[in-house]
Each structure stands twice: as C-alpha cells, then as structure tokens.
Amino acid sequence: MSSTIGKNGNQFIHWFKFSSPATFYPLAGKLIPFFWALAIIFGIAGLWISFFVAPVDAVQGQGYRIIFIHVPASWMSMFIYIVMAVWAGLGLVFNTRLSAMMAQALAPTGALMAFISLWTGAFWGKPMWGAWWVWDARLTSELILLFLYLGFMALQASIDDPRRADKAGAILALVGVVNVPIIYFSVKWWNTLHQGASISVDKAPSMAHTMLLGMLLMALCLWMYSIAVALMRVRAIILERESHADWVRSLEGVK
Amino acid sequence: MSALLAVIRRDLLLVMRRKSEVLTILFFFVIVTSLFPLGIGADTALLRKIAPGVIWVTALLSTMLGLQRLFASDFADGTLEQMALSPTPLTLLVGGKIAAHWLVCGLPLVLLAPVIGLQFDLDASTLGTFILALLIGTPILSLIGAIGAALTLGVRGGGVLLSLLVLPLYIPVLIFGAGAVYAQSVGLDVGGHFSVLAALLVLALFFAPWATTAAVRIAIE
Amino acid sequence: MMWNSPADFLAMGGYALYVWSSFGLCALILILEPIAIHARRKAITQRLRREIRAEKFDKEGMK
Numbered sequence: 001m002s003s004t005i006g007k008n009g010n011q012f013i014h015w016f017k018f019s020s021p022a023t024f025y026p027l028a029g030k031l032i033p034f035f036w037a038l039a040i041i042f043g044i045a046g047l048w049i050s051f052f053v054a055p056v057d058a059v060q061g062q063g064y065r066i067i068f069i070h071v072p073a074s075w076m077s078m079f080i081y082i083v084m085a086v087w088a089g090l091g092l093v094f095n096t097r098l099s100a101m102m103a104q105a106l107a108p109t110g111a112l113m114a115f116i117s118l119w120t121g122a123f124w125g126k127p128m129w130g131a132w133w134v135w136d137a138r139l140t141s142e143l144i145l146l147f148l149y150l151g152f153m154a155l156q157a158s159i160d161d162p163r164r165a166d167k168a169g170a171i172l173a174l175v176g177v178v179n180v181p182i183i184y185f186s187v188k189w190w191n192t193l194h195q196g197a198s199i200s201v202d203k204a205p206s207m208a209h210t211m212l213l214g215m216l217l218m219a220l221c222l223w224m225y226s227i228a229v230a231l232m233r234v235r236a237i238i239l240e241r242e243s244h245a246d247w248v249r250s251l252e253g254v255k
Numbered sequence: 256m257s258a259l260l261a262v263i264r265r266d267l268l269l270v271m272r273r274k275s276e277v278l279t280i281l282f283f284f285v286i287v288t289s290l291f292p293l294g295i296g297a298d299t300a301l302l303r304k305i306a307p308g309v310i311w312v313t314a315l316l317s318t319m320l321g322l323q324r325l326f327a328s329d330f331a332d333g334t335l336e337q338m339a340l341s342p343t344p345l346t347l348l349v350g351g352k353i354a355a356h357w358l359v360c361g362l363p364l365v366l367l368a369p370v371i372g373l374q375f376d377l378d379a380s381t382l383g384t385f386i387l388a389l390l391i392g393t394p395i396l397s398l399i400g401a402i403g404a405a406l407t408l409g410v411r412g413g414g415v416l417l418s419l420l421v422l423p424l425y426i427p428v429l430i431f432g433a434g435a436v437y438a439q440s441v442g443l444d445v446g447g448h449f450s451v452l453a454a455l456l457v458l459a460l461f462f463a464p465w466a467t468t469a470a471v472r473i474a475i476e
Numbered sequence: 477m478m479w480n481s482p483a484d485f486l487a488m489g490g491y492a493l494y495v496w497s498s499f500g501l502c503a504l505i506l507i508l509e510p511i512a513i514h515a516r517r518k519a520i521t522q523r524l525r526r527e528i529r530a531e532k533f534d535k536e537g538m539k
Contacts, residue, residue: 052479056489063491066498073502112505120498127494140426147423154419158410167473168406172420175402175466178458182427229509236517243524253521 021098021238022247028231035228039221046217054210063127067211070120072219073113076226077145078180080110084152085177088170100166101241103173104156105234109226111149117142137186141179148176162241258343262351263358269328270359276324277359284317284364288371299376306375307385307436314364314389315396315425319418321360322400325352326471330408336475349471350464353401361393377440384439391452392432398463399424405470428455 018024050068057064084106091099121139122132133139152169159165242248270277291309292302329335329352338348368389372382403421407413435448479485488495 051485061491062489063494065488065491065495069498069502109509112509116502116505119501123494123498127491140430144423144426147419151420151423154416155406155410158407158412158416160411164473164476168470171402171466171470171473172406175424175462225506229513232510232513233516236513236520239517239520239524243520243527248524249528 019096019098021101021242022245024098025235025238025247028235032228032231035224035231039224039228042217042221042224046214046221049210049214049217054214055208060128063124066120066124068214068218070117070124071215072222073116073120074142075219076222077110077114077117077142078183079223080106080113080226081145081149081173081180082177084110085170085173088166088173091166092170092174097163097166097241098238100170101234101237102230103169104166105230105237106226107149107153107156108233109229111146111153113222113226114142114146114149118146138183141183141186144179145176145183148172148179152176259347259351259354262348263355266352266355267358270355277321277363280317280321280360281363281367283320284313285367285371287313287316289374292374302375303377303381303440304437306372306377306381307433307440310368310371310375310385311392311429311433311436314393315422315429317364318360318393318396318400319421321356322397322404322417322421323414325356325401325404326408326474327404330474335471339472339475345471346464346468349401349405349468353397353464353467356401357394357397361397364393365389381436381440384445385436388432388435388449388452391449391456392428395428395452395456395459396425398459398467399428401467402463402470405467405474408471408474428452431455 018027046068050065054065054068056062084103087099087106088103090096091103118139121142125134126132152172155172156165156169159168239248288310291305295301295305326335329338339345341348365386368385369382372385377385400417400421403417403424406420407417410416431448431451435445435452438445438448486492486496
C-alpha cells in the first residue's frame with residue numbers, strides 16, 4: 001500500500017500510505033509535540049476558568065469544582081473505549097496490524113481515565129451526598145468499563161502470538177462496546193443517586209455558561225493529552241512489534 | 256437442526272462418561288451456598304435478605320467453573336478444528352455446545368435452587384421467582400461465558416483470565432436477577448427486572464454464538 | 477477576584493481535601509503516564525541496540 005495507488009491525485013487514497021507502521025511511526029513522532037502543546041494550552045485555559053472565573057455554586061460551594069475533572073475524565077473514558085473498539089474492529093476486518101496496535105495503545109489511557117472518573121466521583125460524592133460509593137447504574141457501569149479495559153489489557157498480555165492477541169482483544173472490545181451507551185443513558189433510564197444529564201445535544205444546558213466552558217476546555221485538554229500519549233505509546237509498541245524490520249534497525253537512537 | 260441435536264447429544268454423552276467433572280461443580284454450588292447460613296448463624300431475617308445475592312453469585316461462580324471444559328478438550332484433541340472444517344455452520348455447532356453446557360451446568364442449578372432456598376428460609380413465592388429468574392439468567396451466563404471461554408482457549412493462566420473477562424459482563428445479569436428475587440421477597444413489582452433479564456437473554460442469544468464462533472476461529476488458526 | 481487570599485484558594489471553602497485529592501490524582505497520572513511510556517520506549521531501544529551490537533559482533537568477530 002504506497003503511493004503507486006495515489007496516481008490519480010485523490011486525497012483519500014494517500015491516507016493508506018500511513019497504514020503501515022513504517023510510515024506511521026515518523027508521522028506520529030511529528031504530531032506528538034503538536035498535541036502536547038494543545039493539551040497544555042487547553043489545560044491552562046480550562047484550569048483558569050475552573051478556579052478563577054466560574055462562580056461559587058449555590059448549593060455545593062467551592063466543592064463542586066471537582067466537576068471540571070470528573071466530567072471530562074468520564075467523557076474521555078467512554079470516548080476512548082469507543083475509539084479503541086473502532087480501531088480494534090478495523091484491525092479485525094481489514095487485517096491491519098497498525099489498527100490493532102492503536103487499540104492496544106489506547107487501552108491504558110482509557111483505563112486511567114475511568115479510574116480518575118471513579119476516584120474524583122468518590123471524592124465529590126462523599127462531601128455532597130454522604131457516600132464514597134453507591135451501586136447506582138452509572139457508577140456500576142463505569143466500574144464495569146474499568147474492568148473491561150483491564151480485561152482487554154490482560155487478554156492481550158496473556159496471548160503470546162501478537163496477531164491472535166490483536167484479534168481476540170478486538171472481539172472482547174466489541175462485545176464490551178454495549179456498556180458505553182448503558183453508562184451514558186443510565187441516568188435517564190434509572191432515577192437513582194447520580195444526577196441527571198445537564199448537557200444534551202438537543203436542549204440548552206442547565207448550568208452557568210462559565211461552568212460549561214470550563215468543562216469543555218478541560219475535556220479538550222484531556223482529549224489532546226490522550227491523543228499525544230496514545231501516539232507516544234503506539235510508537236513504543238511499533239518498535240516492540242516490528243523490531244525485526246530493517247527500518248527499525250536503521251533508526252537513529254537504535255543502530 | 257440435526258447437527259445441532261447431534262452436537263448436544265455428543266456433549267451430553269461425554270459428560271455422562273465423566274460425571275465427576277460436572278458433579279463437582281454442582282457440589283461446589285451446594286456447599287458454598289451452605290457456608291453462608293453456617294457462618295452467619297440462625298438470623299433468618301438476615302439470611303432471607305442476603306439469599307438472592309449469595310445464591311446468584313455462587314451460581315455465577317459455578318457456571319464459570321464449568322466454562323473451562325466447554326471447548327478445552329475438543330480444542331486439545333483437534334475436534335474443534337474438524338467442526339470448523341465441516342459443512343455445517345460453525346455457529347450452529349458452537350450453539351449446540353453452549354446448549355449442552357447449559358443443560359449440564361445451568362439447568363441443575365435451577366433445579367437445585369428450591370433446596371438451597373430452604374436453607375435461607377425463603378418463602379414459596381420468592382422461591383418461585385428465584386427459579387424463574389435462574390431459568391432465564393443461567394442461559395445468559397452460558398452464552399456470555401462461552402465468548403470468554405473461546406477467547407482464552409489454550410492461553411496461559413486461562414482460568415483466572417476467564418474470570419476477569421467474563422465476570423464484568425455477568426454483572427447486569429446478577430443485578431437484575433438478584434434484584435428480581437429481592438423485589439419479590441419484599442413485595443415489590445418484579446416485572447421490570449424480568450423484562451430486562453428477558454431482553455438480555457434475547458441479546459445474548461443473537462450475538463453471543465456469533466462472537467464465540469469468531470473467537471473459536473481465531474483460537475484455531 | 478474570586479479568592480480573597482491564597483489561603484482561601486487552598487482551603488476551597490472547606491472542601492480542600494476533596495478538591496485537591498481529585499485534581500492532585502489527575503495531575504499525578506498525567507505526569508506519570510508519559511514517564512512510564514518513555515521508560516518503555518527506552519527499554520525497547522536499549523534492547524534493540526544490544527541486539528544489533530551482538531549481531532555485528534557475530535558477523536565481524538573481535539575488532
């Protein structure tokens with residue numbers, strides 16, 4: 001798959017050039033600093049809004065500010081899982097190694113986001129609702145999401161043959177995808193402890209604009225961070241799995 | 256259809272020849288559920304409260320113990336590859352093996368439930384709900400568990416890894432299955448719980464054999 | 477300004493433990509994760525360097 005296909009100048013075809021680990025590796029290397037810069041910019045802006053612009057909450061005082069970490073981390077944990085499952089599924093369907101490596105690279109980051117979501121949720125829940133943990137639908141399904149990430153990582157770690165590990169992981173990831181809509185819609189379907197959705201696609205948000213802005217900026221920060229970190233990790237994975245290839249052995253820093 | 260029945264018959268025949276494999280699993284179920292009344296003492300109110308959860312969790316664990324043997328021996332002696340090569344769709348054959356697994360590991364749990372329930376001092380209507388919930392729930396456990404069993408075929412540390420993969424997927428069945436029994440015991444409506452259980456069963460029936468077959472093919476190649 | 481003094485900022489209206497534990501953990505993870513990946517990368521590059529040196533040695537003998 002190289003530029004011999006792209007003779008007609010079609011932009012779309014050129015993307016396939018990067019579906020080989022050898023060409024994607026340098027591209028990823030160039031993109032990483034870009035995403036780190038974006039992550040830092042959005043992070044500074046988001047933290048500024050979170051701590052110095054967003055007003056005090058009438059009911060929860062200053063404690064509500066945890067929302068600026070909790071909600072973005074939760075969004076990212078769900079989003080990364082879906083992206084991971086898509087990459088894994090693409091790897092399964094098209095039999096491409098790089099897609100599977102991308103899924104492998106995303107899993108630990110997603111797991112950490114889920115962990116942050118659960119931790120910050122607990123530290124928010126304790127002062128506001130009196131409990132570190134309740135078994136309501138959203139918390140339980142977020143916990144299941146963390147277990148799914150860990151199961152995905154454990155399965156791939158246990159299978160020696162990398163291609164078999166890729167495909168088996170893909171099936172597991174796809175089976176678990178059904179959990180993500182459950183997390184998202186659980187607050188609508190079950191009226192339990194976790195508060196309902198304040199932000200939806202079709203209605204105006206029911207919170208102050210500065211709070212919403214803070215959350216969106218922090219979400220963007222975590223998103224850019226996740227991309228940067230996933231690209232870093234996939235480069236390490238590429239080196240590990242393609243170590244026999246000539247292009248790896250002739251890399252600066254290795255030869 | 257006849258291929259399906261043939262596979263079920265074969266698996267049941269194999270189980271009959273080595274009954275101990277299955278009887279130990281059922282024995283596990285009975286013993287572990289008995290440990291709780293023994294450990295907690297005669298506090299019947301407490302026993303009635305924890306019964307749904309305890310019995311369901313033990314059913315989950317027992318089903319999981321049985322999952323190991325679902326594909327392992329056929330994988331080891333090459334029968335699974337023969338099944339994949341045969342003209343009959345592999346999904347059908349896999350479905351047959353899952354059905355046999357349920358008949359051997361799931362259905363006995365349903366039949367044993369009344370006996371277990373008596374140890375926890377459950378009343379008749381609660382026992383009835385229990386049997387029905389297990390009847391709907393245990394096939395789901397076999398179906399979802401088969402995916403995990405196929406994914407971990409021949410993998411190092413397979414048993415524990417299987418638990419890690421499958422137990423998170425079992426959690427919804429546990430929540431609604433135990434929830435149904437608990438609701439019945441306190442007199443609340445069980446319709447909602449059973450609807451969800453039935454929906455889970457339909458979903459599992461549609462997707463699990465398919466996913467299991469894909470996982471089996473990956474393990475074989 | 478939102479805060480009357482740095483002390484007020486750190487106290488977070490009494491919720492200091494919860495707010496700072498949350499942000500603190502997140503910051504910790506966002507720092508440790510890239511470090512871990514860097515360590516992983518270093519491990520593989522060092523291993524490859526050793527392997528290449530060993531192969532060269534096998535081919536060319538003592539120099």
